[in-house]
Amino acid sequence: MVTTKYFFFVAALAALSFKFLQLTGAQLTDPSEVSALKAIRSRLIDPSGKLNNWEVGDPCTSNWTGVICYNLTLSDGYLHVIELQLFRRNLSGTLAPELGRLSHMMILDFMWNNITGSIPKEIGNITSLTLLLLNGNQLSGSLPEEIGYLPNLNRIQIDQNHISGEIPKSFANLNKTKHFHMNNNSISGQIPAELARLPSLVHFLLDNNNLTGHLPPELSSLPSLLILQLDNNNFNGTSIPDSYANMSKLLKLSLRNCSLQGHVPDFSQIPQLGYLDLSWNNLTGNIPSNKLSNNITNIDLSNNHLNGTIPSNFSGLPNLQKLLLENNRLSGSVPSSIWQNMNFTGNKSLILDFRFNSLTNLSDTLNPPANVTILLTGNPVCANANQLQIGRFCQVQSVRMNDNxxxxxxxxxxxxxxxxxxxxxxxxxxxxxxxxxxxxxxxxxxxxxxxxxxxxxxxxxxxxxxxxxxxxxxxxxxxxxxxxxxxxxxxxxxxxxxxxxxxxxxxxxxxxxxxxxxxxxxxxxxxxxxxxxxxxxxxxxxxKLSTGAVVGIILGAVAVAATLSVVVTILIMRRHSKSQMVSKKRLSSKIPIKIDGVKDFTYEEMERATHKFSSSTQVGQGGYGKVYRGILADGTIVAVKRAQQDSLQGSKEFFTEIELLSRLHHRNLVSLVGYCDEEDEQMLVYEFMPNGTLRDHLSARSKEPLNFPTRLRIALGAARGILYLHTEADPPIFHRDIKASNILLDSRFTAKVADFGLSRLAPVPESEGTAPGHVSTVVKGTPGYLDPEYFLTHKLTDKSDVYSLGVVFLEILTGMQAISHGKNIVREVTMAYQSSMVFPIIDNRMGSYPSECIEKFVLLALRCCQDETDARPSMTEVVRELETIWRMTPEADTTASESTATDSGMKVTPPSSSSDSRNPYVSSDVSGSNLLSGAMPTIIPR
The missing domain is CATH 3.30.70.150 (RuBisCO large subunit, N-terminal domain)
Structure with missing residues (x-):
C-alpha cells in the first residue's frame, strides 16, 4: 500500500517538474488556445483599444483583458481559458470559429457589443460551456444545431439580436439548461414539441419573434417551468391548450398579441400563478369563474372578444394590482366586491379597467378607496341618469405605470x-x-x-x-x-x-x-x-491567477520532493484516525459545562416537541434558521430556534446566548428554557411568545394594529429590559442588536428583549476602580439600527443600544421600517420634525392618542438617535422619560386592582389592546402646525 502511494507521489513530482520547466519558459497558456485567442482578436474591431494588451505577453499570466484562466492541471501542465468576459467593450466585427478551440471554457460573454455575422457552429465543441451570453448584439443567421449538444449549458442568452430561422430540435438535448432567453429576434417556425423533454427549463422567453404554427400542448409537461413568455408572435389563430392549466409550478404566463382564439382555460389549479396576460388576442366565451391563486398580481384579458359577466372570483385576491378587461363584450353589473377585504397599506394600489364593454348598471354604490382606480368609459352605464355618482369613473383616462x-x-x-x-x-x-x-x-x-x-x-x-x-x-x-x-x-x-x-x-x-x-x-x-x-x-x-501565484507554484514544485515523506506519513495516519477525528470534531462543539437552570435537551425530545420539525409548527425564520412552536413532555409550550447548517454550528453566538441568558432574569427579557447540541444540530429553546415580534405588529400586513397605549407600554418594557442589562446584570451587557424583530410579545403584549447572540460584556473596572466606557469590536448589527459612531469608530458603548432603541421608538410611532423604499427612518422623521410636520407621519392605524404624549415620545426618540454619543440620554433617563409619558395617559389612572408594580416601584396599569373612545385623545390627523412646544433638541441635518 505504501509503495503504491510513493509511486503516486513520484508521478506527481514528475508532473510538477514538467510544469516547472514550462513556467520558466516563455509560454504558459495552452499554445492551441493562444492561437485561438489571436484568431478571435483578428476578427474583432476594437475602436476603444480595450484589447490592446492582447498583443503582448502570455494570455493568462499577462492578464489579457477579459481572459480568465484555470490553475495548472496535472494532465498537461498548461493554463487554460475558462472564461472569456468581453461584456460591453464597444466591440464590433464577427465571432471567429476558433472560439471552439477554447475547449475548457465555461463562460462565453460578449453581451452588449455590436458583433455582427452568425453564431459559429464550432461553439458546440466547447462541452464545458455553462453560460452562452451573446445578447445585445447585431448577430444574424440561424441558431447552430451543434449548440444543442452542449451537455453542461445552463443558460443561453441570445436575445436582442437578429437571429432568424427555426429553433433546432437538437435543443431538446440540453438537459441542464434552465434559461432560454431568445426574445427580440426574428426566430420563425413552430416551437418544437421535443422541447417538452427539457427537465431543468425554468425560464422560456421567446417573445417578440416570428413564431408560427400552434402552441405545443406538450409544453405543459415541463416539470420545472416557472415563466412562459411568448408575446408578439403569430400562432395562426390556434387556441391555448387546456393542458397549460396543469403547469403546476408556473408563476407567469404571458401570451399577449399572439393571434390566439378559442376560450380562456381555467388556470385556477395553478397554485402559485402570479401573472396572467392573454391580451390582444381573439379569445371568446366567458371568463372562468373559479378563483385564481392568491399570488396573482396582474390579470390582463383586454382586447379580446370575451362575453358574459365579470365573475366574482376576482374578489379577495390580496396581491392584485391590475385587472384589465377593456375592449371586450362583457355585460351585466359593475362589481364592487373586487377590492373588498384588501389591505391597501404599504403603497398598494389597484387598477380596474372595464372600458369599452357593455356593462349596464352598478351592483351597488361604487365607493372605492383612494388606492382603487375604476375606468368605465365606453359602457352603457356611463350614459345612465345617475351620472353624478359614477361620472368620475366615466372620464377618458389612460392606465399608466406610475411608479417610475x-x-x-x-x-x-x-x-x-x-x-x-x-x-x-x-x-x-x-x-x-x-x-x-x-x-x-x-x-x-x-x-x-x-x-x-x-x-x-x-x-x-x-x-x-x-x-x-x-x-x-x-x-x-x-x-x-x-x-x-x-x-x-x-x-x-x-x-x-x-x-x-x-x-x-x-x-x-x-x-x-x-x-x-x-x-x-x-x-x-x-x-x-x-x-x-x-x-x-x-x-x-x-x-483567478496572479504572477505571485505562478511564482508560488514554482517554489512549491521545488519543495515537493522535500515534503513527500511528511505527506505520506500524514496520509497513513489520517487513514487510521479518520473516525476518531470525526468524533472529536463533533464533540468539540458541545457545550463545555453544565449550566444550572438550563436543560440540555436531546435531539429526539426536540423532534417530538415539534412533530419532527413539521412546517405546520414553524412560526418564524431568520438568517440563523427557523423557529418552531413546540410542546415539551410536561406540556410546556416553547419556541425552538433551530440553526441551519453552517449558521450557528460551533459558533461563538450559540454559546454566548446560552451563557448570558442562563444568568439573566427579568420580566422584560426572554427566558431560556434549554438547548440541544447533538446530532450535528444546535437549537435554543425559549419560553414561547404567542404574540410574535413587535415588527410583526407594526407591519402593514398586521390585521389588528396596536393602539397607542399598547405601543407605549411595549416601548417602556423594552427600555426596562435594556436598562437591566446595562445596570443590574453582573457584569453589565451591551446587547448590540436591538431591533423591532428582537422584541417579542407575550400573551398580554408584555415586551421581552430577545436574541443575545451578538451581545458583549461591558468593560470590567481596572485596578483603580475605573472602566473604559466602550468595547472595541468589529461592527455587527442590523442596518438601519447601527449606532453611527460605533459604525465609524468600532467602539461599542451603552449608548449604542440607546441609538438602536431610538430607531425602534420611531418605528413604533410611524409604523415605518428602519430602512425601506430607499429611505432611512431617522432621516425621514428628523426632516418632518424640522418642518413641524411630525403628526402627518404618525401611524394612523393606532387610532387616537394624546398629542402631548406623542410630542414627548418623538422628542425622546430623536434624542436617542443623535449622531453624537454624548448627546443621547442614558437608559436610566430613557426609562424615566417613558414613565413620565405613561403617567400622562388616561390608562395610568385606572383602578389599582388592575395595576402592576414596575421596576421603579411606580404603580401603572397595563393598557388593553383595544382603544377606549371615552379617552380624551386627539385624532391621528392633527395638523403639524401645533408641533412642537417646549424645548427642542438640536438636530443635525442628515
Whole structure:
C-alpha cells in the first residue's frame, strides 16, 4: 500500500517538474488556445483599444483583458481559458470559429457589443460551456444545431439580436439548461414539441419573434417551468391548450398579441400563478369563474372578444394590482366586491379597467378607496341618469405605470468623484461607488413600489452586502414590460472598495451567481460602471491567477520532493484516525459545562416537541434558521430556534446566548428554557411568545394594529429590559442588536428583549476602580439600527443600544421600517420634525392618542438617535422619560386592582389592546402646525 502511494507521489513530482520547466519558459497558456485567442482578436474591431494588451505577453499570466484562466492541471501542465468576459467593450466585427478551440471554457460573454455575422457552429465543441451570453448584439443567421449538444449549458442568452430561422430540435438535448432567453429576434417556425423533454427549463422567453404554427400542448409537461413568455408572435389563430392549466409550478404566463382564439382555460389549479396576460388576442366565451391563486398580481384579458359577466372570483385576491378587461363584450353589473377585504397599506394600489364593454348598471354604490382606480368609459352605464355618482369613473383616462422614480436628492456635498449615500448610518457619508444598470426581464408584477423593500433585501442578500450599501437611483418601466434600474453600490466600512471586492461583485453579476427570485424573475446586466475604479481598469483574470501565484507554484514544485515523506506519513495516519477525528470534531462543539437552570435537551425530545420539525409548527425564520412552536413532555409550550447548517454550528453566538441568558432574569427579557447540541444540530429553546415580534405588529400586513397605549407600554418594557442589562446584570451587557424583530410579545403584549447572540460584556473596572466606557469590536448589527459612531469608530458603548432603541421608538410611532423604499427612518422623521410636520407621519392605524404624549415620545426618540454619543440620554433617563409619558395617559389612572408594580416601584396599569373612545385623545390627523412646544433638541441635518 505504501509503495503504491510513493509511486503516486513520484508521478506527481514528475508532473510538477514538467510544469516547472514550462513556467520558466516563455509560454504558459495552452499554445492551441493562444492561437485561438489571436484568431478571435483578428476578427474583432476594437475602436476603444480595450484589447490592446492582447498583443503582448502570455494570455493568462499577462492578464489579457477579459481572459480568465484555470490553475495548472496535472494532465498537461498548461493554463487554460475558462472564461472569456468581453461584456460591453464597444466591440464590433464577427465571432471567429476558433472560439471552439477554447475547449475548457465555461463562460462565453460578449453581451452588449455590436458583433455582427452568425453564431459559429464550432461553439458546440466547447462541452464545458455553462453560460452562452451573446445578447445585445447585431448577430444574424440561424441558431447552430451543434449548440444543442452542449451537455453542461445552463443558460443561453441570445436575445436582442437578429437571429432568424427555426429553433433546432437538437435543443431538446440540453438537459441542464434552465434559461432560454431568445426574445427580440426574428426566430420563425413552430416551437418544437421535443422541447417538452427539457427537465431543468425554468425560464422560456421567446417573445417578440416570428413564431408560427400552434402552441405545443406538450409544453405543459415541463416539470420545472416557472415563466412562459411568448408575446408578439403569430400562432395562426390556434387556441391555448387546456393542458397549460396543469403547469403546476408556473408563476407567469404571458401570451399577449399572439393571434390566439378559442376560450380562456381555467388556470385556477395553478397554485402559485402570479401573472396572467392573454391580451390582444381573439379569445371568446366567458371568463372562468373559479378563483385564481392568491399570488396573482396582474390579470390582463383586454382586447379580446370575451362575453358574459365579470365573475366574482376576482374578489379577495390580496396581491392584485391590475385587472384589465377593456375592449371586450362583457355585460351585466359593475362589481364592487373586487377590492373588498384588501389591505391597501404599504403603497398598494389597484387598477380596474372595464372600458369599452357593455356593462349596464352598478351592483351597488361604487365607493372605492383612494388606492382603487375604476375606468368605465365606453359602457352603457356611463350614459345612465345617475351620472353624478359614477361620472368620475366615466372620464377618458389612460392606465399608466406610475411608479417610475428617480432618487437624486442630496443634502450633503461630496468631493469630486465621490457620491453621497443617504442610507448610511454615518452622517453625510461619501464614497467611490459602483454604478450598475440592471433590468428585470420578466417581473411578476405591474407596480413596483409594494416590492421595493423586498427587492432591496433580495439583491443585497444575493450580493452578500448589507442593506444600506444599495441605493436605487431610478426605476423606469420599458416595453415588454421590463423594469430598468440604475443602482449605486457603496463600500461598507471605508470610502472605497478594495479591488478584490469590486471583482467579487462584478463576477456575481456576470456569472449569474445571484439566486433566482420567483417574483422578480430573471435579470440582465446592462452595464457595470467602475467609475473611479476604472482609472486602473480591473481585469477579472487577476482574481483567478496572479504572477505571485505562478511564482508560488514554482517554489512549491521545488519543495515537493522535500515534503513527500511528511505527506505520506500524514496520509497513513489520517487513514487510521479518520473516525476518531470525526468524533472529536463533533464533540468539540458541545457545550463545555453544565449550566444550572438550563436543560440540555436531546435531539429526539426536540423532534417530538415539534412533530419532527413539521412546517405546520414553524412560526418564524431568520438568517440563523427557523423557529418552531413546540410542546415539551410536561406540556410546556416553547419556541425552538433551530440553526441551519453552517449558521450557528460551533459558533461563538450559540454559546454566548446560552451563557448570558442562563444568568439573566427579568420580566422584560426572554427566558431560556434549554438547548440541544447533538446530532450535528444546535437549537435554543425559549419560553414561547404567542404574540410574535413587535415588527410583526407594526407591519402593514398586521390585521389588528396596536393602539397607542399598547405601543407605549411595549416601548417602556423594552427600555426596562435594556436598562437591566446595562445596570443590574453582573457584569453589565451591551446587547448590540436591538431591533423591532428582537422584541417579542407575550400573551398580554408584555415586551421581552430577545436574541443575545451578538451581545458583549461591558468593560470590567481596572485596578483603580475605573472602566473604559466602550468595547472595541468589529461592527455587527442590523442596518438601519447601527449606532453611527460605533459604525465609524468600532467602539461599542451603552449608548449604542440607546441609538438602536431610538430607531425602534420611531418605528413604533410611524409604523415605518428602519430602512425601506430607499429611505432611512431617522432621516425621514428628523426632516418632518424640522418642518413641524411630525403628526402627518404618525401611524394612523393606532387610532387616537394624546398629542402631548406623542410630542414627548418623538422628542425622546430623536434624542436617542443623535449622531453624537454624548448627546443621547442614558437608559436610566430613557426609562424615566417613558414613565413620565405613561403617567400622562388616561390608562395610568385606572383602578389599582388592575395595576402592576414596575421596576421603579411606580404603580401603572397595563393598557388593553383595544382603544377606549371615552379617552380624551386627539385624532391621528392633527395638523403639524401645533408641533412642537417646549424645548427642542438640536438636530443635525442628515
Amino acid at each position: 422614480a428617480t432618487n437624486t436628492g442630496t443634502s450633503c456635498t461630496c468631493p469630486v468623484g465621490y457620491e453621497y449615500n443617504p442610507l448610511s448610518p454615518m452622517q453625510c457619508f461619501c464614497a467611490y461607488v459602483l454604478s450598475v444598470e440592471y433590468r428585470l426581464k420578466s417581473p411578476g408584477f405591474s407596480y413596483f413600489q409594494p416590492y421595493y423593500y423586498d427587492f432591496e433585501q433580495y439583491l443585497t442578500n444575493g450580493l452578500r452586502l448589507v442593506l444600506f450599501q444599495l441605493n436605487i437611483i431610478s426605476i423606469v418601466w420599458e416595453e415588454g414590460p421590463r423594469l430598468k434600474m440604475e443602482l449605486r453600490l457603496f463600500p461598507l466600512n471605508s470610502t472605497i472598495f478594495n479591488s478584490s471586492e469590486v471583482l467579487r461583485i462584478r463576477n456575481m453579476f456576470t456569472g449569474w451567481d445571484i439566486p433566482d427570485s420567483d417574483i422578480f424573475g430573471p435579470y440582465e446586466l446592462l452595464d457595470f460602471g467602475l467609475g473611479q475604479y476604472g482609472n486602473n481598469e480591473l481585469n477579472p483574470s487577476s482574481s
